[in-house]
Amino acid sequence: MSPPQSRPAQARETTGLSGTDQGTRIGAVDAWLREHTSDDFIVQPVANRGPAAPQSRFRSLQSWEGRVIEVCKDSFVAVLEDLTMPGTEEQVELDLGDVSPDDGPLVVPGAVFYWSIGYREDPSGARSRSSELRFQRLPRWSSKDVSGIADRVEALKARTGIGR
Amino acid sequence: MAAVAADRDSELLSIVVLGEFNPAIFQPAWFANEGLLRPGEADAAEVEIIHRDVAIFTAEWVRVQVTHDRMHIRTERESDFDALRDLVVGTLSLLRHTPTYVVGVNHDATLRFRDRDHFDDFGWRLSPPEIWDGALERPGVAQLQEQGLRPDDFDGYVRVGVEPILDNSYRAVVGVNDHYLLSPRPAADSTGRINDLLVAEWKAIASRSVQIITHMAGLAG
Amino acid sequence: MTGPPAATEVEVTLLGPGRGESVVVHLGGGEWLIVDCCASKAGGAAPLIYLDGIGVEPSSVRWLVASHWHDDHVRGFGQLVERCPRARVAQAAALERDEFLSLVVMADDLMVDGPSGVDEMRRTLGALADSGRAHPEFVRADQRLDLVAASADGPGFELWALSPSNESLAVALTDFANSGAAVDDSRRTVPRPHRNPSAVVLHVRVGDVSLLLGADLETDGSNERGWQAIVRSTGRPTQPAHFLKVPHHGSANAHDDAMWADLLVADVHAGVTPFRGGRTSLPRESDKARIAGRTPNAWLTRGSAVAGSPRRPNAVQRTLRETVRSIDVISVDPGRVTMRCDAATPGRWVVDAPSPAERLTA
Numbered sequence: 001m002s003p004p005q006s007r008p009a010q011a012r013e014t015t016g017l018s019g020t021d022q023g024t025r026i027g028a029v030d031a032w033l034r035e036h037t038s039d040d041f042i043v044q045p046v047a048n049r050g051p052a053a054p055q056s057r058f059r060s061l062q063s064w065e066g067r068v069i070e071v072c073k074d075s076f077v078a079v080l081e082d083l084t085m086p087g088t089e090e091q092v093e094l095d096l097g098d099v100s101p102d103d104g105p106l107v108v109p110g111a112v113f114y115w116s117i118g119y120r121e122d123p124s125g126a127r128s129r130s131s132e133l134r135f136q137r138l139p140r141w142s143s144k145d146v147s148g149i150a151d152r153v154e155a156l157k158a159r160t161g162i163g164r
Numbered sequence: 165m166a167a168v169a170a171d172r173d174s175e176l177l178s179i180v181v182l183g184e185f186n187p188a189i190f191q192p193a194w195f196a197n198e199g200l201l202r203p204g205e206a207d208a209a210e211v212e213i214i215h216r217d218v219a220i221f222t223a224e225w226v227r228v229q230v231t232h233d234r235m236h237i238r239t240e241r242e243s244d245f246d247a248l249r250d251l252v253v254g255t256l257s258l259l260r261h262t263p264t265y266v267v268g269v270n271h272d273a274t275l276r277f278r279d280r281d282h283f284d285d286f287g288w289r290l291s292p293p294e295i296w297d298g299a300l301e302r303p304g305v306a307q308l309q310e311q312g313l314r315p316d317d318f319d320g321y322v323r324v325g326v327e328p329i330l331d332n333s334y335r336a337v338v339g340v341n342d343h344y345l346l347s348p349r350p351a352a353d354s355t356g357r358i359n360d361l362l363v364a365e366w367k368a369i370a371s372r373s374v375q376i377i378t379h380m381a382g383l384a385g
Numbered sequence: 386m387t388g389p390p391a392a393t394e395v396e397v398t399l400l401g402p403g404r405g406e407s408v409v410v411h412l413g414g415g416e417w418l419i420v421d422c423c424a425s426k427a428g429g430a431a432p433l434i435y436l437d438g439i440g441v442e443p444s445s446v447r448w449l450v451a452s453h454w455h456d457d458h459v460r461g462f463g464q465l466v467e468r469c470p471r472a473r474v475a476q477a478a479a480l481e482r483d484e485f486l487s488l489v490v491m492a493d494d495l496m497v498d499g500p501s502g503v504d505e506m507r508r509t510l511g512a513l514a515d516s517g518r519a520h521p522e523f524v525r526a527d528q529r530l531d532l533v534a535a536s537a538d539g540p541g542f543e544l545w546a547l548s549p550s551n552e553s554l555a556v557a558l559t560d561f562a563n564s565g566a567a568v569d570d571s572r573r574t575v576p577r578p579h580r581n582p583s584a585v586v587l588h589v590r591v592g593d594v595s596l597l598l599g600a601d602l603e604t605d606g607s608n609e610r611g612w613q614a615i616v617r618s619t620g621r622p623t624q625p626a627h628f629l630k631v632p633h634h635g636s637a638n639a640h641d642d643a644m645w646a647d648l649l650v651a652d653v654h655a656g657v658t659p660f661r662g663g664r665t666s667l668p669r670e671s672d673k674a675r676i677a678g679r680t681p682n683a684w685l686t687r688g689s690a691v692a693g694s695p696r697r698p699n700a701v702q703r704t705l706r707e708t709v710r711s712i713d714v715i716s717v718d719p720g721r722v723t724m725r726c727d728a729a730t731p732g733r734w735v736v737d738a739p740s741p742a743e744r745l746t747a
Contacts, residue, residue, distance in 0.1 A: 056224075056241070057174055057240050057241060058241040058242055058243045058244070059174075059242060060242040060243050061697075061698050061700055061701050062697055062698070062701040063242075063243065065246070069662055069663050070662070070663030070664060070665075072664065075710060077662075077663040077664060079715065080712075082695075085695060087426075087427065087428070087716070088695060088714060088716055089714070089715050089716035090694060090712055090713060090714050090715060090716075091661065091662075091691070091711075091712070091713050091715045092709050092711065092712040093664070093709065093710040093711045093712075094708065094709055094710065095708075095710065098708065100202060100204075101204075102202035102203050102204050102205070103202065114243065114244070114246050114247060116242065116243035117700070117701045117704045117705070118242070118243065118700075119700070129700055129703070129704060131704050131708050132241075132243040132244075134243070134244065134247050136246075136247070136250055137199055137200050137201070137202075137247070137250055137251070137254060138199075138250060138253075138254050138257075139198055139199060139200065139254045139257050139258050140198070140199060142258075149487050149490050149491060150483075150487075152490040152493075153483050153486045153487055153490055156486055156489065156490060156510065157486065159510075159514050160510045160513065160514045160520045161514075161519070161520045162481050162486070162510075162520045163481065
């Protein structure tokens with residue numbers, strides 16, 4: 001794929017959505033920042049130093065989606081759906097100590113989590129074998145959600161004829 | 165068995181939603197308070213700017229950029245692709261009255277070709293150099309976009325882009341843009357439909373982009 | 386047994402992979418009943434795969450019964466409803482109440498894409514509504530669901546629900562209400578009650594042969610609930626059963642001496658399905674011994690409910706060894722136990738129980 005002339009590599013973000021808007025670029029934000037006073041900011045920005053530091057990367061060798069079925073004193077049992085080789089379901093017992101403390105309250109029967117084993121690459125390029133487990137985070141039920149349930153039950157009954 | 169001509173070097177997933185947003189609320193603390201980010205991640209987030217016109221911050225695994233007309237959330241960690249979907253779905257469910265109209269799921273993979281020959285061969289398969297005879301000297305693909313119809317009943321398209329990384333590393337980015345148009349202009353009822361789509365179609369979206377990227381990687385022969 | 390049973394034959398086939406179970410019954414005259422559903426290793430509805438294997442069309446299914454709503458007993462039930470166009474559906478009376486329908490509606494909001502009992506129930510209701518079929522029959526104790534007289538077409542049959550009792554229904558509704566109210570404020574899940582108070586136990590009579598399908602009904606010491614309520618009932622069929630689907634995977638808390646003494650013939654033929662969930666494996670060795678002590682004619686559909694994990698890259702295998710306490714494959718094909726006998730000669734069962742099924746011995 002010989003280029004007609006060499007060009008420095010540049011980071012790019014793909015959005016590819018609108019025919020007119022090419023996406024949000026760091027350069028455009030820099031220009032915007034120069035035009036606005038600091039009084040406008042809700043949170044004072046970090047010193048304008050260009051693009052944010054790259055995130056660490058994770059190269060997955062094996063992934064599962066898990067669902068907790070039992071929580072024990074220091075472990076939990078889950079059913080795993082193999083996302084790498086679909087069609088296999090496994091049951092696993094894992095240590096609660098392997099769960100991020102922030103995720104601790106999320107470990108309840110029925111909870112969903114994502115588990116991957118692979119290689120983690122830090123921005124410096126260092127690579128290490130890693131097991132990453134993250135519990136699914138969904139918003140709380142809102143009072144509106146809860147109050148809407150009765151109406152939806154009535155709609156379900158009307159649709160199915162139950163109780164009619 | 166022939167060696168693979170190109171390996172996947174790195175991957176990136178982003179979800180972009182077009183609509184009418186209030187960037188000022190997209191603060192790490194808000195996400196943590198709503199249970200959508202781990203508190204520790206929110207506390208450690210690197211905030212570039214939070215303003216009524218633009219919000220940009222990076223937490224451990226995710227980068228959030230929001231302007232008035234666009235919400236762009238991305239991760240470069242394969243293990244967090246599903247969590248990215250949850251973050252978008254969770255955010256939109258809390259902002260269910262925000263008018264939206266388009267959602268795009270972008271899966272970019274950087275392919276690293278085995279050597280210069282395979283790298284060049286890939287570009288020549290996409291755009292045979294002979295078609296440029298008489299027009300360009302030493303033509304090479306700088307950027308290519310191809311668009312196809314959606315394979316389902318949604319409005320929109322599937323677009324594939326290829327762009328070489330010009331640093332002599334024999335790498336190219338293949339990006340799949342799965343674009344859904346829910347309504348012609350921002351509408352509050354599109355937001356719930358975007359969420360339904362992201363939940364119901366997620367496996368199809370994921371397998372489609374993987375299939376396309378794998379197909380593209382195989383072109384290097 | 387490679388083909389379907391004769392019109393005058395009773396057949397009961399028990400399918401059990403280790404998660405869930407399904408009972409497939411020939412009611413005579415080419416009519417079939419399916420109770421509960423479980424998945425094959427490939428994910429399809431196991432009872433339909435079985436029927437297809439013996440040349441029986443889904444249109445021959447007359448009844449689909451969901452004995453209770455737990456995930457493992459109704460996995461694929463919605464698919465059964467969609468594929469069996471003639472079948473009437475029955476489930477416990479508790480499931481028509483708002484307390485349960487609220488869980489169904491909440492499940493719609495969960496933003497998760499995975500199997501759940503409530504989702505299957507939602508799919509079932511949707512499939513019935515979309516195809517213009519009647520909503521499920523909501524059954525309770527001592528209710529006859531169906532009666533077909535003997536004719537040239539077949540020996541005739543009767544289908545009764547023996548549970549849930551009124552008291553069990555009240556407990557079930559409390560459980561459902563507590564599940565709905567206990568929504569954790571940091572995530573959206575539908576908690577799974579541990580008890581099975583609303584399980585539907587069926588008594589099936591085909592000709593002169595009777596079957597007792599015990600679902601997951603447990604016993605808790607109350608005369609108004611569980612097996613005691615059934616034993617004491619004066620409104621149920623009195624013919625003792627020649628076949629028992631052992632309740633709740635043979636667990637001790639589903640055993641009732643009076644049930645064995647009063648509802649079953651001596652040396653009844655029995656089938657048990659295994660269960661592997663969490664740290665619980667049923668039937669335990671003590672359960673097997675207890676059942677084998679009651680009858681010499683008991684079979685377990687699968688001796689082992691798990692298989693070894695697949696081969697994965699070395700880096701993954703090493704990490705698994707370092708990380709997990711245990712990991713086993715549970716998506717296995719169901720084991721099968723099939724029993725047939727002529728509807729006029731009860732007790733003369735011909736048993737087909739291919740490996741991995743095994744006979745329980747004292």
